[in-house]
Amino acid sequence: MTIRLYDTSARQIRDFTPLKPGCVSIYLCGATVQAPPHIGHIRSGLNFDIMRRWFTYRGYDVTFVRNVTDIDDKIIQKAAEQDRPWWAIGYANERAFGDAYAALGCLPPSYEPRATGHVPEMVEMMRTLIERGHAYEADGSVYFDVRSWPSYLELSKQDLDEMRQPAEEGITGKRDPRDFAMWKAAKPGEPDWETPWGRGRPGWHLECSAMAHKYLGGAFDIHGGGLDLVFPHHENEIAQAKAFGDDFAQYWVHNAWVTMSGEKMSKSLGNSVLVSEMVKQWRPIVLRYYLGTPHYRSTIEYSEESLREAEAAFARIEGFAQRVVELAGGPVEPAAEVPPAFADAMDDDLGVPQALAVVHTTVRQGNSALAADDKEAAVARLAEVRAMLGVLGLDPFDAQWAGESERGEDLRGVVDTLVRMVLDQREAARARKDWSAADALRDQLNASGLVIEDSPQGPRWSLGSR
Numbered sequence: 001m002t003i004r005l006y007d008t009s010a011r012q013i014r015d016f017t018p019l020k021p022g023c024v025s026i027y028l029c030g031a032t033v034q035a036p037p038h039i040g041h042i043r044s045g046l047n048f049d050i051m052r053r054w055f056t057y058r059g060y061d062v063t064f065v066r067n068v069t070d071i072d073d074k075i076i077q078k079a080a081e082q083d084r085p086w087w088a089i090g091y092a093n094e095r096a097f098g099d100a101y102a103a104l105g106c107l108p109p110s111y112e113p114r115a116t117g118h119v120p121e122m123v124e125m126m127r128t129l130i131e132r133g134h135a136y137e138a139d140g141s142v143y144f145d146v147r148s149w150p151s152y153l154e155l156s157k158q159d160l161d162e163m164r165q166p167a168e169e170g171i172t173g174k175r176d177p178r179d180f181a182m183w184k185a186a187k188p189g190e191p192d193w194e195t196p197w198g199r200g201r202p203g204w205h206l207e208c209s210a211m212a213h214k215y216l217g218g219a220f221d222i223h224g225g226g227l228d229l230v231f232p233h234h235e236n237e238i239a240q241a242k243a244f245g246d247d248f249a250q251y252w253v254h255n256a257w258v259t260m261s262g263e264k265m266s267k268s269l270g271n272s273v274l275v276s277e278m279v280k281q282w283r284p285i286v287l288r289y290y291l292g293t294p295h296y297r298s299t300i301e302y303s304e305e306s307l308r309e310a311e312a313a314f315a316r317i318e319g320f321a322q323r324v325v326e327l328a329g330g331p332v333e334p335a336a337e338v339p340p341a342f343a344d345a346m347d348d349d350l351g352v353p354q355a356l357a358v359v360h361t362t363v364r365q366g367n368s369a370l371a372a373d374d375k376e377a378a379v380a381r382l383a384e385v386r387a388m389l390g391v392l393g394l395d396p397f398d399a400q401w402a403g404e405s406e407r408g409e410d411l412r413g414v415v416d417t418l419v420r421m422v423l424d425q426r427e428a429a430r431a432r433k434d435w436s437a438a439d440a441l442r443d444q445l446n447a448s449g450l451v452i453e454d455s456p457q458g459p460r461w462s463l464g465s466r
Contacts, residue, residue, distance in 0.1 A: 001058065001343075001347065002015050002016070002347065003015075003016040003054070003055070003058065003346075003347050004016060004347060004348055004349055005222070005251055005253055005349055005350070006253065006297060006349050007251045007252055007253070008155065008230060008252040008253065008254050009154065009155050009251075009252045011157075013348075013349050014251065016221075016251065018060070018221050019219055019220070019221055019250060022059070022060060022061060023060060023061045023062075023063070024055045024060045024061070024062045024063070024221050024222065025062075025063045025065075025216045025217075025220035025221045025222070026048065026051070026052065026062065026063070026064045026065065026220075026221065026222045026223075026224060027065045027066075027067075027208070027211075027212045027215075027216055027220060027222070027223050027224070027249070028044070028045070028048050028064070028065065028066045028067075028109075028223075028224040028225060029044075029066075029067065029208060029223075029224070029225035029226075029229055029233065029234075030045070030066040030067045030068050030069070030097075030112070031068055031069065031093070031094065031097040032069040032072050032074065032075070032204075033068060033069065033070055033075065033089070033090045033091075033093035033094045033096075033097060034072060034074040034075045034077075034078050034089065034090075034093065035078065035093055036093055036096040036097075036100075036274055036275070036276060037093075037096060037097050037100045037274070037275050038258075038265055038272035038273050038274050038275065039258055039265070039273050039275055039278060039287070039291060039302070040257060040258035040264070040265030040266070040272065041097070041100075041275075042097075042100050042101065042104060042106075042275055042291065043255060043257075043258050043291050043300070044224070044225060044226050044255050045066065045101050045106050046104055046106060046288065046291050046292045047255040047292065047296040047350075048064075048066075048224050048253075048255075049105075049106040049107055049292075049393060050292055050296075050350065050352065050391075050392060050393065051222075051224075051253070051296075051350055052064050052107065053107070053391055053392070053393060054346050054350060054391060057338070057391050062110075063110045063111075063215075063216065064107075064109045064110045064111075065109060065110060065111045065112075065113070065211070065212070065215045065216060066109040066111075066112055067112070067113050067114070067115065067207070067208060067211050068090075068094055068097075068112060068113070068114045068115065069115050069204065069207065070087070070090040070091075070094060070114045070115055070116050071086065071090070071115055071116050071191060071201055071202060072204060075089055075090055076190055076191070080189075086190075086191055087191075094114075096275075096276065099276070100275035100276070103275065103279050103284045104275070104284055104287055104288045104291070105284070105285070105288050105393045105394075105400045105401070106393075107393075111215050113211045113214070113215065115202055115207035115211070116202075118207065118210050118211050118214060119193045119195075119202065121210040121211070121213065121214050122182075122183070122202055122206050122207065122210045123195050123196070124210075125182075125206065125209060125210050125213070125240065125244050126142050126182055126183060126195075126197075126206070127196065128244055128245070129144065129182075129240065129243055129244055130142070132243065133145070133148055134148045134149060134239075134243040135182060135243075136175065137197045138173030138174065138175075139173040139185055140185030140186065140197055140198040140199075140200055141173055141181055141183055141184050141185045141197075141200065142181070142182045142183035142197055142203075143173070143174055143175070143179040143180065143181055143182065144179060144180050144182055144236065144239060144240060144243075145175065145176070145179055146160065146176065146178050146179055146180070146239065147160070147176060148243070149239045149242070149243050151238075151239075151242070152235070152239050153231075153235060154235075154238065155230060155231070155234055155235050155238055155252060156230050156231040156235050158231065160178065163178055180203070180205060180232065180236050181203040182202075182203045182205065182206040182240065183195065183197065183200050183201070183202060183203055183206065184200050184201055184202075184203055185198060185199075185200045186198065186199040186200045186201070204233065205232070205233055205236035205237055205240065206240060208233070208237050209237045209240040209241040209244070209246075209248075212237075212241070212248070212249075213241065213244075213246055218245065218246040218247055218248075219246065219247035219248065219250065220248070220249060220250070221249070221250050221251060222249065222250070222251045222252075222253055223237075223248070223249035223251070223252050223253070224252075224253045224254070224255070225254060225255075226254060226255055226256075226257065227254045227255065227256050227257060228257070228264065229254070230252075230254060234252065253296075254297070255296045255297065256296070256297050256298055256299045256300070257299055257300075258291070258299075258300045258302055259299055259300065259301050259302065260273075260301070260302050262301070265302065273302065275287075282307060282311070283311075284401075285314070285394060285396065285401050286307070286310060286311045286314055287307075288393060288394060289310050289313070289314045289394055290306070290307050290310035290311075292352065292392060292393065292394070293310070293352055293353065293356050293392070294352070294353060295349075295350075295351065295352060295353055296350060296352070297349075313360070314394075316360075316363065317359065317360070317363055317385065317389070317396075318396050319451075320363045320366050320367055320370075320382070320385070321382055321385065321386075321396060321397070323370055323378075324366065324370065324378045324379060324381075324382040325382075327370065327375055327378060327379075328375065328378075328379050328382075331397065332379050332382045332383055332386065333383060333386070334383055334386035334387040334390055334395070335380075335383040335384045335386070335387040336387070337387065338384070338387045338388050338391060339358055339362065339384055339388070341358045342355045342358040342359070342388050342391075345357075345358065346391070352392065355388065355391075355392070356392075358388065359385060359388050359389065362381050362384050362385050362388070363381070363385060365377075365381050366378050366381030366382060366385065369381060419445065419450065419461050422441055422444070422445060423441075423445075423452070423459050423461070425441055426438050426441040426442060426459070427459070429441065445461065
């Protein structure tokens with residue numbers, strides 16, 4: 001068994017070899033909490049939740065760190081616009097992100113450090129980098145000297161001489177316009193902390209290098225984040241950490257975006273879809289299916305039509321599971337192991353689409369067993385399906401979805417009563433050989449998104465596509 005991952009730094013899929021046998025250490029760039037999360041934000045956390053679950057299934061002891069950036073230019077700007085304290089903006093949105101992760105079934109991280117809680121570690125890193133000639137102070141700010149580190153841009157594969165100055169950094173006090181801020185000098189009305197170079201606040205890039213070092217040490221296995229973070233954020237993290245003396249991340253894994261009309265989902269573009277609103281319109285488990293089942297390196301183009309397709313596909317899985325449980329007369333436990341084809345797909349760069357194809361094939365086999373009244377085979381197929389869905393965080397019988405399941409069962413009971421009334425009318429029409437009336441009733445149910453199946457035990461219904 002070898003798990004393989006696409007390493008952005010190598011531009012190829014590599015066999016995964018952990019630094020410590022049997023253990024995996026992952027650092028994921030988490031939320032910058034200037035606003036509530038949209039589904040593009042949560043996709044990253046969800047993709048790495050699936051990665052974590054797969055490593056755990058394969059027997060690894062996983063340490064998963066996901067940080068919170070709770071001080072940032074955008075947070076300060078939002079605080080000024082809303083006339084609220086910066087920390088109130090950050091805390092409210094940090095909770096919104098936590099609620100969104102939980103709603104979509106993401107396991108809590110091993111550690112979730114905040115940037116503002118790690119200023120001493122940042123100061124120590126800056127002090128060392130200044131002593132080694134890789135950083136310098138200017139007017140109370142501290143900058144990293146990019147020309148002092150020959151390997152700078154090794155991740156993004158850019159040419160330093162052709163690189164344009166990052167617009168958000170400015171050029172005041174810099175020796176080179178491409179040098180980046182590790183620490184920003186205090187400005188009136190902004191939060192600040194004391195350092196040997198005066199009061200100020202952290203730069204965006206420094207915090208992650210410092211927190212990764214504190215919680216995972218000088219070297220760890222996987223650094224993750226969205227594709228948009230490759231430059232400048234991750235590039236600058238590497239320069240700081242390695243110039244400090246760390247080996248840092250051994251693999252760089254990046255997820256693609258959720259787009260609307262071909263553009264990255266972004267609040268600044270006004271095209272975001274907030275998770276808090278989405279879960280009012282769609283079941284959270286369906287949202288997880290929609291966001292988590294495409295390959296993590298593939299862009300998701302958002303549309304309601306694609307969400308409806310995801311809803312219908314998951315309904316087919318749930319319908320099968322419910323029918324088997326009814327036939328078995330009670331719960332069916334997950335199988336001890338997933339099918340080999342599913343495992344092969346997941347081992348190959350977390351090939352969730354290929355793994356999901358195995359799930360749907362197994363569901364079809366289970367439905368065939370149900371049609372043949374083969375209870376043993378149907379139960380075995382459901383056990384396999386539950387094992388696979390458990391890895392993906394999509395098992396409808398898992399405690400994570402218990403509340404949703406209870407609400408769904410309440411609604412299903414109401415729908416079942418209404419559908420049964422129509423089915424009884426259809427059976428009465430068939431008994432008097434009024435086939436046109438019977439067919440018309442069945443067509444009406446099909447048009448409403450229900451699938452009617454005639455079995456030796458009588459007609460039964462399940463959800464189909466809308």
